[in-house]
Each structure stands twice: as structure tokens, then as C-alpha cells.
Amino acid sequence: NAGVMQNPRHLVRRRGQEARLRCSPMKGHSHVYWYRQLPEEGLKFMVYLQKENIIDESGMPKERFSAEFPKEGPSILRIQQVVRGDSAAYFCASSMTGVGTEAFFGQGTRLTVV
Amino acid sequence: DQQVKQNSPSLSVQEGRISILNCDYTNSMFDYFLWYKKYPAEGPTFLISISSIKDKNEDGRFTVFLNKSAKHLSLHIVPSQPGDSAVYFCAASELSNDYKLSFGAGTTVTVRA
Numbered sequence: 001n002a003g004v005m006q007n008p009r010h011l012v013r014r015r016g017q018e019a020r021l022r023c024s025p026m027k028g029h030s031h032v033y034w035y036r037q038l039p040e041e042g043l044k045f046m047v048y049l050q051k052e053n054i055i056d057e058s059g060m061p062k063e064r065f066s067a068e069f070p071k072e073g074p075s076i077l078r079i080q081q082v083v084r085g086d087s088a089a090y091f092c093a094s095s096m097t098g099v100g101t102e103a104f105f106g107q108g109t110r111l112t113v114v
Numbered sequence: 115d116q117q118v119k120q121n122s123p124s125l126s127v128q129e130g131r132i133s134i135l136n137c138d139y140t141n142s143m144f145d146y147f148l149w150y151k152k153y154p155a156e157g158p159t160f161l162i163s164i165s166s167i168k169d170k171n172e173d174g175r176f177t178v179f180l181n182k183s184a185k186h187l188s189l190h191i192v193p194s195q196p197g198d199s200a201v202y203f204c205a206a207s208e209l210s211n212d213y214k215l216s217f218g219a220g221t222t223v224t225v226r227a
């Protein structure tokens with residue numbers, strides 16, 4: 001799982017600011033998944049993307065959150081106008097193909113909203 | 115709603131003994147189950163999985179047991195080693211959408227020398 005790179009590792013934002021979390025998948029992987037872990041809880045699925053396509057965003061909050069995975073460059077999870085409740089660890093995972101393969105997780109970005 | 119539950123937040127075990135971690139799920143549509151291991155400041159690492167057509171899967175020191183009628187699975191680690199000290203997450207999904215994992219809250223295992 002060392003191959004999935006997330007940055008920054010820690011991010012502090014004031015309420016109302018924007019947070020941008022980046023994820024570079026493992027080499028050769030074209031499928032990316034974002035998960036969020038709130039304190040004292042398990043990881044929760046947010047969104048599944050392939051290059052330039054959102055496949056399933058059923059776990060994403062309807063407002064303020066967006067994700068993209070452009071043809072070139074990392075996947076970005078963007079949170080606008082952050083609130084304290086957005087404080088969590090955000091994990092990205094990638095896989096070579098989609099359904100039916102094991103996904104590898106990155107080290108996560110810990111977002112703290114003050 | 116918490117579809118996957120790990121009711122024991124922590125477990126302490128002597129080195130060389132067996133560690134047994136338990137997990138319950140509520141969604142009868144789940145047919146694919148996984149265990150992940152997580153060290154501090156790292157992402158979860160896949161450990162072992164089992165599909166609903168089996169009731170046991172073994173990989174070295176790790177064995178996962180599935181009881182579909184009870185909606186219960188367990189992970190056995192034997193013998194436990196100090197390097198096994200970590201947080202263990204149980205996860206479940208439908209095989210047709212196996213990227214959409216539902217995770218338990220985790221069990222912290224401490225292996226005592």
C-alpha cells in the first residue's frame with residue numbers, strides 16, 4: 001500500500017475555507033476510491049472514480065464535497081466551506097481494475113477544521 | 115447506520131497465544147468479507163478475505179470463519195506475534211460492488227511479550 005500517495009498528510013483549515021486532498025494511485029491503477037473515517041468510527045465509502053469519470057458517488061455529501069480524477073495528475077477530493085464536522089481522516093485507495101480486485105490504501109490525510 | 119459491528123474495541127493477548135477477533139453484520143446482501151490491519155499513521159492493509167460460498171479461509175497464521183446464518187465472522191491469529199499489534203478492521207460488501215466496503219470501527223490488538 002506504500003504505492004498510493006496522499007498529500008498532505010495533515011491539513012488544518014479554518015471554518016469556511018476550502019480543503020483540497022490529493023491522491024496519486026499506484027502505478028498502473030486507474031480506479032480510485034475515497035473513504036472517510038470519523039473519530040471512533042470505521043471507514044465509510046464516499047466515491048469511486050475512474051479516469052475522468054465518477055462511477056459511484058453515493059457516499060458523498062450532496063453539498064460542499066466534490067471529487068475528480070483527471071486524465072493527467074492525481075485524484076482530488078475538494079471540500080468547500082469546511083465545517084468542524086468535516087474533521088476526519090480521509091483515505092484514498094486504488095486498484096488496477098474495478099470490481100473484483102483488491103484495493104490498496106494510502107496513508108490518509110488527517111483534516112482538522114478549527 | 116452501522117452495518118458492520120466490532121463490539122470489542124480492544125484485545126490484549128500473550129505472545130504465542132491465539133487472538134480471536136469478532137465481527138457482526140446486519141445487511142443480508144453482503145457476500146464478501148475482508149479483514150484489514152492498520153498501523154498508526156498508515157493506511158489499512160488487506161489481510162484476508164472470504165466470500166459467502168465458503169465458511170473458512172486460511173492464510174498462514176490467519177484464518178477467517180464465516181457463519182452466514184448468524185451473520186458473524188471471526189479472525190483467528192495463531193500464534194500471535196508482537197508485530198501483530200495493530201488495529202484490525204472487519205469490512206463487508208456485495209461482491210458485485212466490492213469497492214463499496216462497509217467497515218467496522220476496529221479492534222485494537224496488543225500482543226504482550
